[in-house]
Amino acid sequence: MNTIKILWVDDEIDLLKPHILFLEKKNYEVTKCNSGTEAIDMLDDHKFDIVFLDENMPGLTGLETLNEIKEKQANLPVVMITKSEEEYIMEEAIGNKIADYLIKPVNPNQILLSIKKNLDHSRLVSEKTTSNYQQEFRKIAMDLAMVNSYEEWVNLYQKLIYWEIQLEDIEDVGMFEILESQKVEANSQFGKYIEKNYFNWFDKDTDAPIMSHTLFKEKIAPELSKEQPILLVVIDNLRYDQWKVFEPIINNYYKKDSETGFFSILPTATQYARNAIFSGLMPSEMEKLFPKYWKNDTDEGGKNLYEAEFLESQMKRLSLNHLTYEYHKITNLKSGKKLADNFNSLKDNDLTVVVYNFVDMLSHSKTEMEVVKELASNDKAYRSLALSWFKNSPLLEMIHQAQALGFKLLLTTDHGTINVKNPSKVVGDRDTSLNLRYKTGRSLTYDNKDVLVAKDPKEIHLPSITMSSSFIFAKSDLFFAYPNNYNHYVSYFRNTYQHGGVSLEEMIIPFVVFNPK
Known part of the structure; x- marks a missing residue:
C-alpha cells in the first residue's frame, strides 16, 4: 500500500512536532512548510494526498493559499486549521470546498480522524456497509420465508431497496450479487403471494392495501382543503428505488410528512393504473360508466386522453367540486418549461395536478435506442439516469416554486417497471x-x-x-x-x-x- 503524503502548512510548524511524530508513527509521510507561498511552490514539484493549512499566516493568508491550491489542484483535499471562530472565515473556507475545518488547539486524534474521513472514507464505508448487510442478510432471508401480509411485503421491499442503494457504491461485488439473488427470491415469493391474495382484495370484507383506484379517496382527498394549496405530482413509471434517490433533492425544499407504499392494480400499465387513480374506479367500472372515455388494449387511439375528465367526475363524487383545481400533463421538455415559467399563475388553485411522463419515455427509449441501453444497462445506471434528469428538469423547478408559494406537495406514480x-x-x-x-x-x-x-x-x-x-x-x-x-x-x-x-x-x-x- 502506498504511503499517504501530507503537506502541513503553518508559520509555527515547529510547535506541531508532537502531532507530526504521531502521524509518522502511523506511517504517514509529512512534509512541513512555513508559508503559503512555499506551499504553492511545493505543489508544482510534489504529489500530496491531503493538505493541512493554517488560516492565520503572514504573507499569503490561509484563505488566499486555499484559493491558489484549488486553482492548481481542484480535487486535492484541504483541511483548514484556525484559531478564529469567526463565521465569515468558516463560510469562505466552506465556499471554497475545503475537506474539513478544525479549530485550534487540535489534538493528534482530530488530525487522524480528518485524514481517515477524507482518504479512507470509501474503504471504511465499504467495509462497514458490507459487515452490516452480512448481519442483515440472515434476517431478510428469515423474513422472506415468513412474510404473509401486504404490509410485510412493503416493509421487506423497502428494506431490499435500502440495501441496494447502500451497496451500490462499495467495492465488494460479491455482496451486491448476494443482494440480487435475494431480490430474485423475493420476487418469486411475491408472485405466489399475489396469486393467492390479489383476487380477494376486491372483496369488501377483506383487508386490502391501498391500491390505484382507492389512492385518491383514501390518501389524496383528506389532504385537500381551502387552507393550503396542493401540488399533486404523478411521475409516470417511477420505481420505488428511483423515488428514494430523488428524496434528498426534494428535502432541500420540503420536509417529509408521511410515506406510504401502495399497490398498483394489474395490469401495472399506464392506461389501467393511472386512469384508476384519477377516476377512483377499476377498469371494468370505467368501461361501463364512461364508455366514451375508456379504450381497451385492442382499440385504436390514445388510452390516457381523459384523465382530466375522470378527475372531474371523482371530485364530484367525493363532494370536492367546490375546490378549484387544474390538471396538466407534461410529455416533453417544451411543455415542462412552459408550465414552470407560468407556475406562479397556479397559486390560487386549491389543487394543481401535474402528470410528468419522462421516466416512462426513458424506459421505452432503452428498448429502442442503443445509446440509452448503454446508459441504463442495469438498475443502478437506470436510477442514476433518472436522478440526472430530475436534478435538471422543469419538474424540480416547479417543486422549488411550489415550496416558495407555500404549496403542500404530494408525490406519487402509477406503477413501476422491471x-x-x-x-x-x-x-x-x-x-x-x-x-x-x-x-x-x-x-x-x-x-x-x-x-x-x-x-x-x-x-x-x-x-x-x-x-x-x-x-x-x-x-x-x-x-x-x-x-x-x-x-x-x-x-x-x-x-x-x-x-x-x-x-x-x-x-x-x-x-x-x-x-x-
Whole structure:
C-alpha cells in the first residue's frame, strides 16, 4: 500500500512536532512548510494526498493559499486549521470546498480522524456497509420465508431497496450479487403471494392495501382543503428505488410528512393504473360508466386522453367540486418549461395536478435506442439516469416554486417497471394485446408456472374484449415472446425495462406527503 503524503502548512510548524511524530508513527509521510507561498511552490514539484493549512499566516493568508491550491489542484483535499471562530472565515473556507475545518488547539486524534474521513472514507464505508448487510442478510432471508401480509411485503421491499442503494457504491461485488439473488427470491415469493391474495382484495370484507383506484379517496382527498394549496405530482413509471434517490433533492425544499407504499392494480400499465387513480374506479367500472372515455388494449387511439375528465367526475363524487383545481400533463421538455415559467399563475388553485411522463419515455427509449441501453444497462445506471434528469428538469423547478408559494406537495406514480431477463413462450391469435408483461385475448397458450391467470377478467374488475377473453400476467423478470422469430425477439427485448406484470418493482409504489420548509 502506498504511503499517504501530507503537506502541513503553518508559520509555527515547529510547535506541531508532537502531532507530526504521531502521524509518522502511523506511517504517514509529512512534509512541513512555513508559508503559503512555499506551499504553492511545493505543489508544482510534489504529489500530496491531503493538505493541512493554517488560516492565520503572514504573507499569503490561509484563505488566499486555499484559493491558489484549488486553482492548481481542484480535487486535492484541504483541511483548514484556525484559531478564529469567526463565521465569515468558516463560510469562505466552506465556499471554497475545503475537506474539513478544525479549530485550534487540535489534538493528534482530530488530525487522524480528518485524514481517515477524507482518504479512507470509501474503504471504511465499504467495509462497514458490507459487515452490516452480512448481519442483515440472515434476517431478510428469515423474513422472506415468513412474510404473509401486504404490509410485510412493503416493509421487506423497502428494506431490499435500502440495501441496494447502500451497496451500490462499495467495492465488494460479491455482496451486491448476494443482494440480487435475494431480490430474485423475493420476487418469486411475491408472485405466489399475489396469486393467492390479489383476487380477494376486491372483496369488501377483506383487508386490502391501498391500491390505484382507492389512492385518491383514501390518501389524496383528506389532504385537500381551502387552507393550503396542493401540488399533486404523478411521475409516470417511477420505481420505488428511483423515488428514494430523488428524496434528498426534494428535502432541500420540503420536509417529509408521511410515506406510504401502495399497490398498483394489474395490469401495472399506464392506461389501467393511472386512469384508476384519477377516476377512483377499476377498469371494468370505467368501461361501463364512461364508455366514451375508456379504450381497451385492442382499440385504436390514445388510452390516457381523459384523465382530466375522470378527475372531474371523482371530485364530484367525493363532494370536492367546490375546490378549484387544474390538471396538466407534461410529455416533453417544451411543455415542462412552459408550465414552470407560468407556475406562479397556479397559486390560487386549491389543487394543481401535474402528470410528468419522462421516466416512462426513458424506459421505452432503452428498448429502442442503443445509446440509452448503454446508459441504463442495469438498475443502478437506470436510477442514476433518472436522478440526472430530475436534478435538471422543469419538474424540480416547479417543486422549488411550489415550496416558495407555500404549496403542500404530494408525490406519487402509477406503477413501476422491471428489467426483464428471461423469455416465456406464449401463443395467441391476431387480436391478442401486444404488451410484453401481460396479454389479453382468446385461446392463449402459455406456461402456467410463469404467469398469474385471470380466466374471468371480471373477477379482478378488468374488461373482457370478448366473451372468452382472459388475462395473463408475467411474474418476476419474465417477458412474453411468440415462437415465430423467437431468437430475434428475445435478443431485442432482453434486459429492457417493461411493465404490466407481477413484481415488487412494478406493483409496490410510493405515495409521499411533504410540507414546505
